[in-house]
Amino acid sequence: MGKEFVIACKRLGQYVVACDKYDNAPAMQVADERRVFSMLDGDALMQVVNEVKPDVIVPEIEAIRTEKLYECERNGIRVVPSAKAVNYTMNRKAIRELAHTELGLKTANYRYAKTFDEFRQAADEIGYPFIVKPLMSSSGHGQSKVDTPDQLLTAWNCAAEGARGDIAEVIVEQFIPFDYEITLLTVTQKDAPTLFCAPIGHVQKGGDYRESFQPRAMKPEHLQAAQEMAAKVTAALTGQGIWGVEFFVSEKEGVIFSELSPRPHDTGMVTLAGTQNLNEFELHARAVLHLPIPEITQERQGASAVILSGVETHDPQYTGMADVTAAQRTYLRIFGKPEAHVGRRMGVVVCWDTLDTDQTQLRDKCKSLAAKVSVK
Ligand SMILES: Nc1ncnc2c1ncn2[C@@H]1O[C@H](COP(=O)(O)OP(=O)(O)O)[C@@H](O)[C@H]1O
Numbered sequence: 001m002g003k004e005f006v007i008a009c010k011r012l013g014q015y016v017v018a019c020d021k022y023d024n025a026p027a028m029q030v031a032d033e034r035r036v037f038s039m040l041d042g043d044a045l046m047q048v049v050n051e052v053k054p055d056v057i058v059p060e061i062e063a064i065r066t067e068k069l070y071e072c073e074r075n076g077i078r079v080v081p082s083a084k085a086v087n088y089t090m091n092r093k094a095i096r097e098l099a100h101t102e103l104g105l106k107t108a109n110y111r112y113a114k115t116f117d118e119f120r121q122a123a124d125e126i127g128y129p130f131i132v133k134p135l136m137s138s139s140g141h142g143q144s145k146v147d148t149p150d151q152l153l154t155a156w157n158c159a160a161e162g163a164r165g166d167i168a169e170v171i172v173e174q175f176i177p178f179d180y181e182i183t184l185l186t187v188t189q190k191d192a193p194t195l196f197c198a199p200i201g202h203v204q205k206g207g208d209y210r211e212s213f214q215p216r217a218m219k220p221e222h223l224q225a226a227q228e229m230a231a232k233v234t235a236a237l238t239g240q241g242i243w244g245v246e247f248f249v250s251e252k253e254g255v256i257f258s259e260l261s262p263r264p265h266d267t268g269m270v271t272l273a274g275t276q277n278l279n280e281f282e283l284h285a286r287a288v289l290h291l292p293i294p295e296i297t298q299e300r301q302g303a304s305a306v307i308l309s310g311v312e313t314h315d316p317q318y319t320g321m322a323d324v325t326a327a328q329r330t331y332l333r334i335f336g337k338p339e340a341h342v343g344r345r346m347g348v349v350v351c352w353d354t355l356d357t358d359q360t361q362l363r364d365k366c367k368s369l370a371a372k373v374s375v376k
């Protein structure tokens with residue numbers, strides 16, 4: 001996703017320095033310069049900032065010593081969308097307290113726990129089944145669904161292993177038996193109205209996204225509720241850029257806020273199929289650069305499906321690429337990650353068709369094409 005954002009910036013003539021903890025990260029392959037260091041190391045981060053002297057810092061991942069970004073902002077460097085947004089969203093507790101307690105958005109019932117005893121107590125209060133997640137984690141790391149008390153210990157250990165950063169605390173969330181879930185890509189602009197993309201439906205496995213599609217049909221009142229919540233939470237977090245605001249939708253319970261990312265969203269890669277006049281990376285680039293976005297239009301239906309590695313290798317090779325590119329109305333994106341790990345996302349297939357096309361068929365086509373690519 002960093003690579004696609006860099007491409008969008010390069011198309012607008014920007015000079016980009018890509019940073020990551022490993023060399024030859026996809027974004028570095030298309031950027032002007034690269035810096036390799038741990039962004040969790042505050043001193044190393046500030047050293048690079050002082051050296052590069054960027055006009056804008058665009059965090060693309062959560063594993064950053066984000067407190068330091070307040071300091072950058074105080075020194076006149078713009079942080080996207082804002083240091084506040086980046087700090088709040090990297091900690092599930094901060095964002096949940098803002099969304100639920102301060103702004104009154106509807107969420108799943110939840111508790112926090114720092115020890116196994118607190119965890120057991122939280123489980124009793126929330127009831128089974130529930131979902132447990134480390135406060136600092138992403139892509140399903142450390143997350144599990146707990147159906148019965150005998151699974152408590154395994155889930156607790158899994159959360160401890162999957163946590164990133166230095167907070168050993170978990171959130172225990174009531175399991176929502178939603179009918180479907182969506183990402184509402186929301187664009188906040190400088191001195192211009194907040195814009196919304198058509199809802200993106202997605203399917204997750206083990207807390208990690210497998211496929212997405214756009215537009216996800218929704219009842220108008222549900223869409224409106226989601227847009228109102230997205231506008232509220234992004235306004236409170238302040239700044240300009242694209243946000244992936246996640247909701248659960250239940251015909252019975254309505255729309256429930258889940259979480260949000262202050263950056264392009266993985267499920268939003270479906271926009272690479274040309275579903276909109278501007279894809280999510282182009283929208284982000286414009287919002288970040290304070291360039292106007294006159295409107296967001298839905299041009300096509302789209303589907304995306306991920307290509308996961310089944311192997312560990314330092315020299316990933318891909319088979320089945322020709323099967324994908326032989327298909328009509330289909331694009332293949334291989335990220336170019338220098339190493340593959342079991343379960344690591346290495347690419348994505350996106351398919352598109354006309355707005356009146358059968359969505360189930362489009363999704364099935366996309367999934368079966370993605371399944372043809374394997375990493376050797
Ligand atoms: N309370 C919940 N009830 C039901 N499903 C959930 C709940 N919380 C998370 N999930 C499922 O797990 C996925 C990942 O959870 P999320 O909170 O978005 O974590 P991440 O930050 O890793 O994306 C969600 O998209 C959803 O499919």
Ligand SMILES: [Mg+2]
Nearest residue numbers: 139246259260
């Ligand atoms: Mg999520």
